[in-house]
Amino acid sequence: MLRQLTLDLGTPPPSTFDNFFAGANAELVTRLRELDDALACGPVADRTFYIWGEAGSGRTHLLQALVHEAPPGHARFAGPQSSLAAFGFDPRVALYAIDDCDALSAAQQIAVFNLFNEVRAHPTSALVAAGNAAPIGMTVREDLRTRLGWGLVFHLAPLPDDAKAAVLKRAARERGIMLADDVPAYLLTHFRRDMPSLMALLDALDRFSLEQKRAVTLPLLRTMLASLDPAAAPGSHAALPASSKIGAHG
Numbered sequence: 001m002l003r004q005l006t007l008d009l010g011t012p013p014p015s016t017f018d019n020f021f022a023g024a025n026a027e028l029v030t031r032l033r034e035l036d037d038a039l040a041c042g043p044v045a046d047r048t049f050y051i052w053g054e055a056g057s058g059r060t061h062l063l064q065a066l067v068h069e070a071p072p073g074h075a076r077f078a079g080p081q082s083s084l085a086a087f088g089f090d091p092r093v094a095l096y097a098i099d100d101c102d103a104l105s106a107a108q109q110i111a112v113f114n115l116f117n118e119v120r121a122h123p124t125s126a127l128v129a130a131g132n133a134a135p136i137g138m139t140v141r142e143d144l145r146t147r148l149g150w151g152l153v154f155h156l157a158p159l160p161d162d163a164k165a166a167v168l169k170r171a172a173r174e175r176g177i178m179l180a181d182d183v184p185a186y187l188l189t190h191f192r193r194d195m196p197s198l199m200a201l202l203d204a205l206d207r208f209s210l211e212q213k214r215a216v217t218l219p220l221l222r223t224m225l226a227s228l229d230p231a232a233a234p235g236s237h238a239a240l241p242a243s244s245k246i247g248a249h250g
Contacts, residue, residue, distance in 0.1 A: 015064035021167045021195070024157035026059075031152075032062060032128065036070050039094050047119065047126040048151030050101075052134050056194020057156040058128040063097035066128060070095055087111035088236055089118035094125050101131040101148065102138055109141045116147040159195065161188050168202060169194065172216070175206055182219045187221070208232055 008177035022029040027052065038044045058146055065073040078086040080103040087098070087108060095205045096119065098112055112129070119127045131138060135149035159167070165184035172179035208224045209216045 001181055005202065014068050015061045016068060017062075017065045019066060020058060020061055021163065022160065023159050023163050025154070028154045028156075029062070032066050034068070035126055035128075035239065036074065036095055041127060043123050044126065046152050047123075048116065049126075050151065050153045051130040051134060051156060052130065052132065052153070053130075053156030054158070054194075056131065056146070056192075056196055057158060058195065059156055060099055061196075062156075063099050063128060063130055064191040066095060066097050079232055082108075082142070084108065086110050087113045087115050088113055089122075089125075091125075096127040100129065101140060101144075102133060104140070109144050112204075113141065113144045116144075116150070119221070121148075122136075143180050145220040164188060164195065164198065168198060171199060171202055172206075175202075177202075177209070177216050180215070183216060183219050183221055186218055190225075 009026060017029055017033045020029060026203050028049075031046070031049070035044070039047075051062060056095065063077060067077045073092060076086065076090070076093050076096065077097045077099065079099035084107060088111070093202075096115060099117075101112065104112060107202065112178075121127045129148060131148070134155065135145050136218055138145050138148065141149075168184045168187065187201065191198065191201060205216055205221060205224060209220060211218065212223075214220050
């Protein structure tokens, strides 16, 4: 009898620009990657950005990459779970990454509004914010909505299925996995389609194949999904248990 798998993948790899599949979002990724160096070299015309897209589109990944690849203490990440102090301006911080603007509390929205104003007044700093809708569709304070639309606004274009399949195959190769050709297509039609969930499932599938000492094939994938949810019939959309650590990330 198969052991019930727990999809706790431990500490995930850090979010970087290199492990983000840009696709049609190449201009945005290039601008963010070069932003810190550009600020250090002199005045930058575009210093406020707003990125929007559905859950799992990669907006949180990009904000985390911006902070991860900056020198220590040079960038700050904040979101709905952060204290008000995290939204305060600090002249030692050059990059501010504000996630999930649509979920900020009233007090946090005021703090972000003030932070926008401070960043605009200090040419050596920049702010990149993200949310689930374009500024015009945000349910936030009107003055903050105006600030979110002040600078460059980017909609994260979703990856088409062929690009998602290519990402899965590349990630599998990097892990030393020989992925059968029909596995990506099955994942895209029987599982959550956002890339964080798909990549987490690939990691779980890698571990499961090592445990079972079997190649990563469609039958193995079906076996693993059945072990996650024995009630899930082959060919139906997999319903993972509530305790699963796989989820959609921004």
